[in-house]
Amino acid sequence: MVDKSVQNETFYELDKAKRTAVILLFEDELSDEQIAKAVNRSRTTLSNWKKDNKFKQAQIEYRRVAIDSYVPDAIKRLHKLATGAKSEMVSLQAAQSILSMAGFGSVDSSPELEQAKIEKAKADVRKTKAEADIKEAEAKAVKEDDSGSLTVNIVPFGDDADGS
Template identity: 85%
Template sequence: MVDKSVQNETFYELDKAKQTAIVLLFEDKLSDEQIAKTVNRSRTTLSNWKKDNKFKQAQIEYRRVAIDSYVPDAIKRLHKLATGAKSEMVSLQAAQSILSMAGFGSVDSSPELEQAKIEKAKADVRKIEAEADIKEAQAAEAKNMTDSASEVMIVDDIPED
């Protein structure tokens, strides 16, 4: 396991107020004005910190370490989708994401993914055509019922002897 303090070297070189500001900026729950007040500085001071290269580097390092803690859960979720999703498309996309992260191709495009998209499009077309056939049959049936009703009305209009 990599020591997180080594990954966050610049962050730990900063004073406590700047470290707190970086954490609060990352969490994105407070305005800059609220963050400045929390670290007992002015909004202008926080603005100046945000322009400082060392502060920016510390933000990048902190973000990387904070996000790294979410990666194992994301991989577990992708694995669960790849092996247990009811939709083949979802399974394929999850598997492609895992392979891409492992350095075996791109998530954005692959022959398998493109083929799956084509198959889905074909299935969508078949469904639309089937629905159109049903509507056409219903319309024909409704027309036949209307024609039959018209004939009955004509027969009823004929005077009896």
């Protein structure tokens, strides 16, 4: 196991107030005003800390270590769902999540899904163009003459459009 203090080197270089602020920001339960008050600093001081590169790095390090502690349990839970879920859909989604985390594709994407999205987009473009052509034809059929009167040109449509 890796020593968490090594993983959080920048975090531990901060003073106690800044470390507390990093933790409270990560927990995301208090407003910035409340966090500033909790560490006996002004809201402006907290705002300045949040802009500081060392403080930002400490936040990244702390977040990584805090979240890493949940990963083993999450993977165990996904494995349990993938192998023992009563619902085939739940089992499939858990298996896809595990494969995605292992680098074998994304849960939200596959070549087939991407191709289907492209085909749908092409169909949407064709539909929109057809609708625009219809609107243009309708606009040509209804014209306003110089006197302001509307003239409707009736254009035959269908089998008898050519007069047969």
